[in-house]
Every structure is written in C-alpha cells, then in structure tokens.
Amino acid sequence: MDDIRAPDRASSISTGVRVWPSKRYAKMHRDSIEDPEAFWDQQARKLEWQKTWDHVLEWKEPYGRWFVGGKLNACHQCVDRHVHTWRRSKVAIYWEGENGETRVLSYSTLFREVNHFAHMLLSLGVTKGDRVALYLPMIPELPVAMLACARIGAVHTVIFSGFSAQAICGRIGDTRAKVIVTSDGGLRRGKIVPLKDIVDQALPACPSVENVIVVRRTGQAIHMREGRDHWLSKDMTGAHVFVEPVAVESSHPLYVLYTSGTTGKPKGIVHGTGGYMVFNYVAYQWVFDIREESVYWCTADVGWVTGHSQIVYAPLSHGAAVVLYEGAPDYPAVDRWWDIIEKYGVSIFYTSPTAIRMFMRHGEKWPARHDMSSLNLLGSVGEPINPEAWYWYFRHIGGERCPIVDTWWQTETGGIMISPTPGIDPLALKPGSATFPLPGVDVAVVDARGNELEAGETGYLIIRKPWPGMLLDVYEDPARYREAYWSRFPGSYYTGDFAMRDEDGYFWLLGRADEVLKVAGHRLGTAEIEDAAIAHPAVAEAGVTGRPDELKGETIVLFVTLKEGIPPSDALKKEIADLLRETIGPVAAPGEMYFVDSIPKTRSGKIMRRVLKAVASGKDIGDLTTLEDEASVEEVRNALARLGHTGAPPPADSSH
Numbered sequence: 001m002d003d004i005r006a007p008d009r010a011s012s013i014s015t016g017v018r019v020w021p022s023k024r025y026a027k028m029h030r031d032s033i034e035d036p037e038a039f040w041d042q043q044a045r046k047l048e049w050q051k052t053w054d055h056v057l058e059w060k061e062p063y064g065r066w067f068v069g070g071k072l073n074a075c076h077q078c079v080d081r082h083v084h085t086w087r088r089s090k091v092a093i094y095w096e097g098e099n100g101e102t103r104v105l106s107y108s109t110l111f112r113e114v115n116h117f118a119h120m121l122l123s124l125g126v127t128k129g130d131r132v133a134l135y136l137p138m139i140p141e142l143p144v145a146m147l148a149c150a151r152i153g154a155v156h157t158v159i160f161s162g163f164s165a166q167a168i169c170g171r172i173g174d175t176r177a178k179v180i181v182t183s184d185g186g187l188r189r190g191k192i193v194p195l196k197d198i199v200d201q202a203l204p205a206c207p208s209v210e211n212v213i214v215v216r217r218t219g220q221a222i223h224m225r226e227g228r229d230h231w232l233s234k235d236m237t238g239a240h241v242f243v244e245p246v247a248v249e250s251s252h253p254l255y256v257l258y259t260s261g262t263t264g265k266p267k268g269i270v271h272g273t274g275g276y277m278v279f280n281y282v283a284y285q286w287v288f289d290i291r292e293e294s295v296y297w298c299t300a301d302v303g304w305v306t307g308h309s310q311i312v313y314a315p316l317s318h319g320a321a322v323v324l325y326e327g328a329p330d331y332p333a334v335d336r337w338w339d340i341i342e343k344y345g346v347s348i349f350y351t352s353p354t355a356i357r358m359f360m361r362h363g364e365k366w367p368a369r370h371d372m373s374s375l376n377l378l379g380s381v382g383e384p385i386n387p388e389a390w391y392w393y394f395r396h397i398g399g400e401r402c403p404i405v406d407t408w409w410q411t412e413t414g415g416i417m418i419s420p421t422p423g424i425d426p427l428a429l430k431p432g433s434a435t436f437p438l439p440g441v442d443v444a445v446v447d448a449r450g451n452e453l454e455a456g457e458t459g460y461l462i463i464r465k466p467w468p469g470m471l472l473d474v475y476e477d478p479a480r481y482r483e484a485y486w487s488r489f490p491g492s493y494y495t496g497d498f499a500m501r502d503e504d505g506y507f508w509l510l511g512r513a514d515e516v517l518k519v520a521g522h523r524l525g526t527a528e529i530e531d532a533a534i535a536h537p538a539v540a541e542a543g544v545t546g547r548p549d550e551l552k553g554e555t556i557v558l559f560v561t562l563k564e565g566i567p568p569s570d571a572l573k574k575e576i577a578d579l580l581r582e583t584i585g586p587v588a589a590p591g592e593m594y595f596v597d598s599i600p601k602t603r604s605g606k607i608m609r610r611v612l613k614a615v616a617s618g619k620d621i622g623d624l625t626t627l628e629d630e631a632s633v634e635e636v637r638n639a640l641a642r643l644g645h646t647g648a649p650p651p652a653d654s655s656h
C-alpha cells in the first residue's frame with residue numbers, strides 16, 4: 001500500500017471525452033507485454049515469500065505455472081504480515097449484521113480467530129491438500145475459515161449459502177471434502193435460513209464428510225450429531241494458540257470454486273497461491289488505488305469469485321479496512337446500503353449493475369437522505385453496465401465526484417483483467433466501457449477464425465498470454481479445461497464473451513457469446529437449467545434461452561415439452577420452477593415458461609438456440625433462415641411454426 005495521500009479524483013473524471021490512455025499506463029502496459037517475466041518478477045516482490053521462485057513462468061500450453069520454486073502462504077500475506085506492523089490495531093473487518101448487530105475485527109483479532117480456527121481444523125485431522133467445504137452466511141467466520149484453510153494448506157471450496165442441499169452434494173461429491181463448515185442459520189430479510197438443516201439433508205449423500213463445524217449465528221435449535229458435529233467454540237480462552245502458516249509451493253491450490261459452463265455440470269475452477277495472490281495484490285492497487293485510510297466495501301457475496309478476490313484476498317493482503325454486510329440490500333428499507341456507507345464512512349464502493357438498476361427504480365430520494373461524501377471511488381462488476389445506470393450511479397451515489405471503475409473479469413481469470421486504473425494514472429472514462437486491459441494482460445477481439453478485428457467490429461474476446469491469476473485447471477477434469485478455454489482459438493484463452501474495441505482503443509464488453517446466461521450478474525448454463533428441468537417426471541424436453549431484461553440484464557426463458565398425455569397447467573409450471581430453485585438455486589427460477597409441442601433441434605440433436613432466442617425476444621426471424629448447424633431452412637421454419645412464432649412473444653399456446 002502506498003503512503004497516505006489525499007484523494008484527488010477530480011482529474012480522473014472526464015467522461016465522454018476522447019483521450020488516449022495516459023503515458024504512464026501505456027508504458028507500463030507495453031513493458032509488461034514485451035517482457036512479461038521481467039515485469040511479473042518485479043511485481044511478485046511486493047509479497048513476502050518464504051522462498052523466492054526459480055522461474056517466473058513455466059508455460060506448457062495450456063498450463064501456466066507461476067513463480068515456480070517459490071513458497072509462500074496466503075494467510076500470512078493477509079494476516080501475519082500486518083500484525084507485525086502498526087496495522088495490528090487497524091480495522092480489518094467492519095461487520096454489519098442484517099439485524100443491526102455489529103462486530104469490528106482488528107487485524108490482531110483476525111489473527112487470533114484465524115489461528116483458533118486453523119487449530120480446530122488441524123485437530124479434526126485436516127492437513128495440507130485436503131478439501132474443506134464452507135457453507136456460511138456473510139459473517140466474519142467465512143473469511144476467517146477461508147484464511148484458516150489457507151494457513152494450513154487446505155483447499156477451501158465455498159458454497160454460496162443461497163444454494164440448495166443438492167448443490168452442496170454436487171460440490172462435495174466432486175471435491176470429496178472431509179469437513180464442512182456451516183452455521184445454525186443465516187439471516188435474510190429478517191427470516192432465518194436454516195443452513196445446518198440444509199447441510200443435514202445433504203450429508204447422507206456426502207460420504208467424504210467426516211466432521212461438521214458449526215458456527216452459532218441465529219441461535220435456533222438445531223440437530224447436532226454426537227461425534228460428527230462440533231460447535232466452533234466462541235470461548236476464546238485458551239485460544240492463544242499459534243498455528244504456523246505452512247509455506248506452500250506457488251502453484252499449490254488455494255481454492256476450488258464452482259461456476260457454470262456450457263454443459264450441465266458446473267466446473268470446479270482451481271486457483272493457485274502465488275500467481276493468484278500476486279495478481280490480485282497488484283490489480284487491487286491499480287484499480288482501487290487503495291490507501292491506508294480507505295474504507296472499502298464490495299457488496300458481493302463471498303460465495304462468488306468477486307467475494308473471494310475482492311473481499312478477502314486482495315483487500316486483506318493490502319491490510320485494508322473492509323465492510324462485510326450480512327443481509328439483503330433493501331432490508332429493512334431501500335436505503336440500507338446508503339445507511340451503511342454513511343455509518344462506516346465508506347470511501348470505495350464496489351457493486352453490480354443489477355443492484356444499481358434496482359435502486360434506480362426506487363428513486364434518488366433514498367440515497368439523498370444520506371451523507372455519502374466519504375465516497376471517492378465507485379466500481380461495477382459482473383455484467384455490462386448500461387450508460388443510464390452508469391450516470392445514475394455517478395450522480396446519485398458518487399455525487400459527481402467519484403470515477404467509476406467498470407471491471408471486467410471472470411471466475412477463471414482470478415482477478416480483474418480490464419478496468420480503468422486510477423491507481424496508475426487518471427484516465428478518461430467512457431460510460432459502459434471497461435476501458436483498457438491491466439498491465440500484464442494481453443487481450444484481443446477476434447473473428448471466428450482468430451484474426452484480430454478492426455476498431456469498431458464486434459467479435460470474441462481472447463487472452464493471448466498467460467497471466468498470474470489464471471486458473472490452474474478444472475478440478476480433476478483436464479479435458480474439460482482444454483476444451484472449454486483452449487480449443488477454440490489455438491494458443492489463446494477463450495473468454496466466451498463478445499467484445500468490441502473502439503477507435504480510441506477502449507474495450508466494450510458485450511455479453512456472453514456462448515451458452516451461458518447472466519441473470520442479475522449470476523452465471524448460469526443453459527444446459528444446467530435444462531438438465532434440472534428434465535428431472536421433473538412430467539417433462540420430456542426442455543430448452544432454455546435468455547431474454548434481455550431491464551433490471552436483471554437477462555432473464556431465463558424456459559420452453560418445455562411435456563410427456564405424452566400430460567396436460568399443461570399452472571400447477572405444473574410452479575412445480576418445475578420450484579425444482580429449478582431446489583436444484584440450482586433461487587436465481588434459476590425462470591422469468592417465463594412456455595409449454596410447446598417440441599423443442600427445435602438440429603439433426604444431431606443440438607437445440608437451435610437462435611430459434612428459441614428469436615421467439616423469446618419477439619425478434620424478426622429473417623436472419624434465422626441462414627443455416628444453423630445442420631438445420632435446414634425448412635427445419636427452422638417448421639420449428640418456428642411449431643413454437644407458434646408470429647413475430648412476437650409469447651407463443652400462442654402458452655399462458656405465462
């Protein structure tokens with residue numbers, strides 16, 4: 001972290017003005033691309049290593065191993081490093097419970113709690129390389145448990161606390177986690193979500209789990225099975241244990257995090273330690289211009305990659321003060337978030353376009369009730385931000401003082417890849433553009449054959465060089481790793497996104513190019529939803545597409561054919577929607593569902609998604625008469641007719 005400087009942001013705001021990237025940024029980026037190893041060698045020295053690396057990068061396509069031979073510990077970077085300095089008394093986490101309860105953890109408190117937790121894991125026989133599942137609400141014990149795993153070299157896999165028992169089973173089945181950590185419950189809109197009960201439902205199908213650690217949060221009665229379930233003792237007497245952080249190899253896995261892809265089963269994205277920590281450390285400085293006095297709040301759930309990198313590993317490795325909020329954004333009232341900003345004097349605020357659009361609907365009177373003059377930088381992540389939402393955010397949250405960093409990245413990239421970098425230099429922003437790649441990041445927009453496109457042309461976003469935050473692998477599925485990311489454009493990483501670079505060199509991220517949906521910023525595979533729907537006994541076939549939505553960016557449109565002789569009904573619709581909620585999670589509930597005679601498929605059985613999309617969005621079907629895979633013009637026409645396509649949704653035979 002740099003020395004304390006007075007924030008001066010005004011110079012970095014010049015929206016809509018045509019300005020090339022600053023000289024300082026341009027030089028840094030050029031140097032980093034010309035000699036990446038020298039560049040990353042320098043950056044990596046900003047962390048504390050127990051052993052320095054022998055090679056900066058070992059690239060055996062498609063595997064990149066960074067800082068080979070080096071040893072370090074991620075928990076040491078985030079905790080121990082600070083307790084040896086004045087930061088021991090600095091706030092690490094301001095926790096705000098949904099019910100108004102608060103806790104403040106200094107770095108030295110965090111140190112104690114992490115050691116205590118690590119000790120408990122060790123006492124349950126968890127050792128280096130073992131997987132530990134974390135199914136916790138947004139309470140301090142979640143980052144504490146992650147750091148405790150990292151401390152002993154165990155690999156955490158965080159399961160979003162909105163997920164169902166079935167989703168827990170899938171992830172635990174895949175990783176064979178030995179221990180799961182949960183709480184009695186979590187609070188959401190004033191109600192208790194019974195997390196331990198959900199874990200109890202999952203456990204009979206999770207034979208790998210030997211022990212369950214339970215954190216007390218909501219206090220209701222739960223079932224504790226003798227010998228298997230253990231309370232995390234809140235009694236910190238005798239907690240002055242010290243657990244030595246294990247210096248792990250740079251590419252030792254830090255965590256596995258599941259995300260949706262183009263097939264039914266979510267992929268376990270594996271991130272390593274050295275490359276991931278270095279990349280996040282420097283990116284956090286460049287993008288958020290973090291300072292000692294900053295109070296930083298990222299509203300994501302720790303269950304997603306944004307929470308992993310931008311709530312835990314990047315900020316804590318800088319010794320930053322982080323706000324952690326447990327509950328719903330609009331509970332008990334629509335100004336809860338603005339109240340939190342005022343209460344803690346938040347200076348850097350990072351959220352999603354969907355949230356901004358939701359608040360925009362409620363009107364500016366809510367933020368106007370609060371003094372948010374502490375803010376000096378805003379961020380956006382997860383989906384493209386439309387200029388209207390951008391301006392509303394800029395005006396009504398940032399008071400026209402704060403630049404907005406629109407950060408593009410993915411679970412797989414580990415850290416931010418394309419974003420303004422006020423920590424390097426002020427930069428003219430263009431609302432809706434994530435601007436330029438970070439130093440060390442080599443991205444390009446290409447056509448289907450991999451040729452770089454001219455300014456203004458839309459194509460596929462690829463990454464041409466390995467970067468330190470890159471995923472190590474797909475958990476125990478190297479074939480899928482190759483196939484998903486490295487097969488389409490040989491030698492380059494395929495992001496699955498559409499993008500365009502304008503004449504000034506600014507990047508515009510235009511949404512997914514593959515069969516992945518982004519609903520309220522959450523990533524869902526169309527195949528994943530279809531697989532879940534056909535598990536319903538009445539369903540013969542299912543086809544999913546996305547439809548643009550003003551609030552959520554995209555909503556799910558589900559087409560279903562029912563088995564012979566089963567009549568469509570609203571009750572059935574509800575059952576199928578409930579099943580999706582159960583199997584995948586509440587975000588998978590379809591916005592619309594239609595019963596149709598058949599799902600349009602090519603001869604090889606591939607769903608003709610463009611046909612579904614055209615029907616769902618009421619688009620003109622003109623361009624659909626070009627052949628899609630093996631489908632003939634005739635087949636496409638027939639399919640459209642069967643869906644009752646008249647040029648406008650919904651199809652004739654379906655009630656919503």
Ligand code: WT7
Nearest residue numbers: 381382383384406407408409410411509512523
């Ligand atoms: C996908 C990755 C890692 C951040 C949280 C989401 C979309 C992400 C932006 C942005 C336009 C964006 C892309 C990407 N996306 N940030 N600033 N502008 N689109 O992580 O769930 O792995 O999703 O989110 O489509 O591929 P994720």
